[in-house]
Amino acid sequence: MVAKRRGRSSQSYGRFSAALATLRDDLRAARERDPAAHSTSEILLYQGLHAVWMHRGAHALYVRGHRFSSRLISQISRFLTGIEIHPGARIGRGLFIDHGMGVVIGETTEIGDDVTVYQGVTLGGTGKQGGKRHPTVGNRVIVGTGAQVLGPLVIGDDAKIGAGAIVIRDVPPDTTVVGNPGRPVIISGKRVAGPELEHTRLPDPVAESLETLTRRVTELEHQLGSSQGGPEDAPRRADANGNRPTNTAPHREGPEVRAPREG
Numbered sequence: 375m376v377a378k379r380r381g382r383s384s385q386s387y388g389r390f391s392a393a394l395a396t397l398r399d400d401l402r403a404a405r406e407r408d409p410a411a412h413s414t415s416e417i418l419l420y421q422g423l424h425a426v427w428m429h430r431g432a433h434a435l436y437v438r439g440h441r442f443s444s445r446l447i448s449q450i451s452r453f454l455t456g457i458e459i460h461p462g463a464r465i466g467r468g469l470f471i472d473h474g475m476g477v478v479i480g481e482t483t484e485i486g487d488d489v490t491v492y493q494g495v496t497l498g499g500t501g502k503q504g505g506k507r508h509p510t511v512g513n514r515v516i517v518g519t520g521a522q523v524l525g526p527l528v529i530g531d532d533a534k535i536g537a538g539a540i541v542i543r544d545v546p547p548d549t550t551v552v553g554n555p556g557r558p559v560i561i562s563g564k565r566v567a568g569p570e571l572e573h574t575r576l577p578d579p580v581a582e583s584l585e586t587l588t589r590r591v592t593e594l595e596h597q598l599g600s601s602q603g604g605p606e607d608a609p610r611r612a613d614a615n616g617n618r619p620t621n622t623a624p625h626r627e628g629p630e631v632r633a634p635r636e637g
């Protein structure tokens with residue numbers, strides 16, 4: 375009986391010290407990744423930290439089946455911090471939410487260790503389907519301000535999501551993705567050769583298609599002309615209304631040839 379009680383108390387002590395270590399990691403994350411942080415007491419005022427800590431409490435209740443109380447904590451946290459984290463989201467150690475306002479993290483989101491998220495980020499779903507519908511974010515990922523990462527996609531370890539990017543596909547590890555839709559610009563430290571994005575030299579796909587078509591029509595006219603004795607022998611084409619010329623005699627350049635007079 376005594377041994378059983380001792381076992382239980384050492385188990386709860388283990389859980390308590392693990393929880394404490396996690397909270398310490400969250401503090402460390404803010405200290406290491408925010409150049410504006412000067413002291414621990416200052417960091418303790420950060421609403422990003424408050425949101426993560428409240429989430430850890432809410433999640434502990436959530437996994438024990440206390441759906442209402444966990445949701446209540448999450449809503450209170452949202453009210454106080456402007457950061458909405460569903461209590462079901464699984465978050466690793468050292469998550470740093472910088473500034474934080476407007477961050478939304480969905481129910482089935484999974485976040486690895488030492489991830490940094492800036493204000494206005496959504497880790498959300500794309501529809502109303504159930505099951506896994508939110509992103510899985512690897513370790514040491516940075517998600518820039520305003521980025522929207524949508525759907526059950528996977529962001530690999532050490533990836534960077536640029537500010538304002540909209541990511542709807544998996545991102546390989548160690549890859550920087552920017553823009554809408556998110557496209558890789560740096561993979562393992564090397565720049566990816568991409569299309570010319572100079573504003574004054576943007577590609578015009580319509581003009582390019584028209585040019586290709588015109589070139590093709592000219593080629594076909596030449597082929598047709600040479601197979602019938604010359605381009606001028608090509609049958610006259612219908613006009614825009616579909617009418618063909620009644621005079622099918624080939625038009626020839628040069629002096630006019632008159633028909634011999636009768637009689």
Ligand SMILES: CC(C)(COP(=O)(O)OP(=O)(O)OC[C@H]1O[C@@H](n2cnc3c(N)ncnc32)[C@H](O)[C@@H]1OP(=O)(O)O)[C@@H](O)C(=O)NCCC(=O)NCCS
Binds near residue numbers: 518552565
């Ligand atoms: C994506 C990011 C991490 C890339 O940083 P980096 O590794 O130093 O890469 P670079 O700045 O060299 O950018 C690489 C290319 O992506 C482009 N790019 C960078 N960030 C971009 C963005 N957010 N949106 C669109 N294009 C972007 C650059 O113009 C560059 O293009 P180029 O090769 O045609 O010149 C960084 O730009 C970013 O967005 N960080 C988020 C920061 C943030 O949210 N801060 C909030 C503070 S409150």
